[in-house]
Amino acid sequence: MTVTEEIQALREGIDGLDRELLELLNRRMDYARRIGEIKARHGIDPFDPAREEAICRCLTARNRGPLSDESVRAIYREILAASRILQQPLGVAFLGPEWTYSHLAAISLFGHNARYVPHRTLIDVFDALNKNLAHIALVPVENSLEGGIAQTMDLLYERPVVIVRECYLEIAHCLAxxxxxxxxxxxxxxxxxxxxxxxxxxxxxxxxxxxxxxxxxxxxxxxxxxxxxxxxxxxxxxxxxxxxKILAERVEDHSGNTTRFFALGHRKNAPTGHDKTSILFAVPDKPGALYTALEPFARWQLNMTRIESRPNRLMPWQYLFFSDFEGHRDDPQIEDSLQALSERTSFLKILGSYPRSDPMKPIRFDFEKVRFGGEN
Ligand SMILES: C=C(O[C@@H]1C=C(C(=O)O)C=C[C@H]1O)C(=O)O
Incomplete structure (x- = not known):
């Protein structure tokens, strides 16, 4: 057998599998379309981030390679986007213009097949969601080097929104x-x-x-x-x-520069068994108030992954605390802690429970693929 014949024989194998994959994908799309029709009849939101994350988690757990888990996720990101579009194109508002890191974060969550709408300011991004011009608002929350994004935190306090997804994106700058x-x-x-x-x-x-x-x-x-x-x-x-033209790559001073983003929506997520919950609260001005507020979390051994304070702009010299912990608001221990917290705080807003992402494994965009598509 010549080299060409050998490759040809293997390609026939690939062609056969591709035909099967296409057939299977279309059968999958048919199920999704039928689910979409039922949802439309009952006024249910077509987009279900918790279900999507549960699918990806289940598949990566089964994956034995040679596909990497990242590749499985990337492939499913686009399959899910194609499936969603049969029900209703997902409208995603983000801080533009196109190709900001917010845009990249949005693509990493919702694939290329969504209706991405750039906005000029963060207020406009929140407005798009609150005026029902978008299903999702994608906003930056914190950066590993610079800390919390103040304007996002203020808007999370002021606006009626629910966090439905989080994602960590590696910020890799170039000089161009x-x-x-x-x-x-x-x-x-x-x-x-x-x-x-x-x-x-x-x-x-x-x-x-x-x-x-x-x-x-x-x-x-x-x-x-x-x-x-x-x-x-x-x-x-x-x-x-x-x-x-790329004049220099990776010009950031510290590696591991990562930004965390929230996808905001209106609807609460169902638990996936691997969630995080974000809250916002204020405590009365008295000794031990913060300690007392957080005591139930320690008693239930809940892992708090972040606590950050912001001045309350409506009440000078009072502070708001933004906190995240592992688990879903419907988990009994968290329900109990939140109930106790509501009795010990002067203000409490539950921002949402959503599938948890690992900050140590941020999304990385494929450099070679990008360069191939560009001028260099
Ligand atoms: C098909 C559904 O709707 C959407 C598409 C999904 C899919 O293709 O698997 C999963 C969740 C939803 O965002 C569903 O809810 O199951």
Missing amino acids: GRGGEVAAVKRIYGHPHALAQCRRWVFENLRHAELHESASTAQAAQHAAKDPEGAAICSLQAACHHGL
């Missing part, structure tokens, strides 16, 4: 320009957070360049595309989208 070399760059465009995250690299490599703040990393790429002597600090995807 219209051409030339790093040394020829006279102006650097970047979002203030991105500039701050690359401060040392810029000092060491482009000490004399002027720094220009942009409203987003994607807008920085737009500016760089118009300035022959300029460059942007942005994602590879934003650079490719604006036809920029």
Whole structure:
């Protein structure tokens, strides 16, 4: 057998499997369409994030390779997106323009087959959800280097929203320009957070360049595309989208730069057995108030994964606490703790229970694939 014949024989195997896969996928879509019809008749929201996460979790648990678990998830992200679109295209509002890290986070959760609508400000993103112009609002919550995103925290306090998903995205910045070399760059465009995250690299490599703040990393790429002597600090995807050349990769000062995002909706999730719950509360101004409020969580051995305070802007010198812990609000121990908490706090808002993601395994976008699609 020649090499060509050998490859041809194996390709026949692949072609046969692809035909079977297509047949199976269409049968799967048919079930989803039928479920969609039942949901439409009964006014049920077509999108069920907890069910989707349960499917992915069950499949990755069964997976014996050679597919990696990340690949199984990536494939199912798109299968689920194609399935959802048969029921109703999912409208996702995010902080634009296109190819911001928020856009990438949204794609990592909902696949390429959704109706993504960029908005100019975080307030507009929340408004899109509250005015029912989108099913989901995708917002950044905290960054591993810079901490909580103040405006998101304030809006979570003010607006009636429910957290339905979380995701951690690795923030990998590049320096991208219209051409030339790093040394020829006279102006650097970047979002203030991105500039701050690359401060040392810029000092060491482009000490004399002027720094220009942009409203987003994607807008920085737009500016760089118009300035022959300029460059942007942005994602590879934003650079490719604006036809920029990658002058340097991974220019952030610390590896492990990760941003956490919330997908907000209106409907409470069912438990998946692997959830996290986020709450927001204020305590009365008296000794031991915070300790007393949290005591039931310790008694039930609930794992608190975050606690962060923000000034309450409606009541000066009072504080709001944002806290996350493992488990679902319907779990008996958490129900009990939340009941006790409501009696010991001056304000309590349960922001939602949602499938838990691992901050140590953030979503990474495939660099090679992006470069292949771009100019470089
Ligand atoms: C088909 C359904 O609707 C949507 C599509 C899903 C799927 O394709 O498996 C899962 C959850 C929902 O977001 C369902 O609720 O089961």
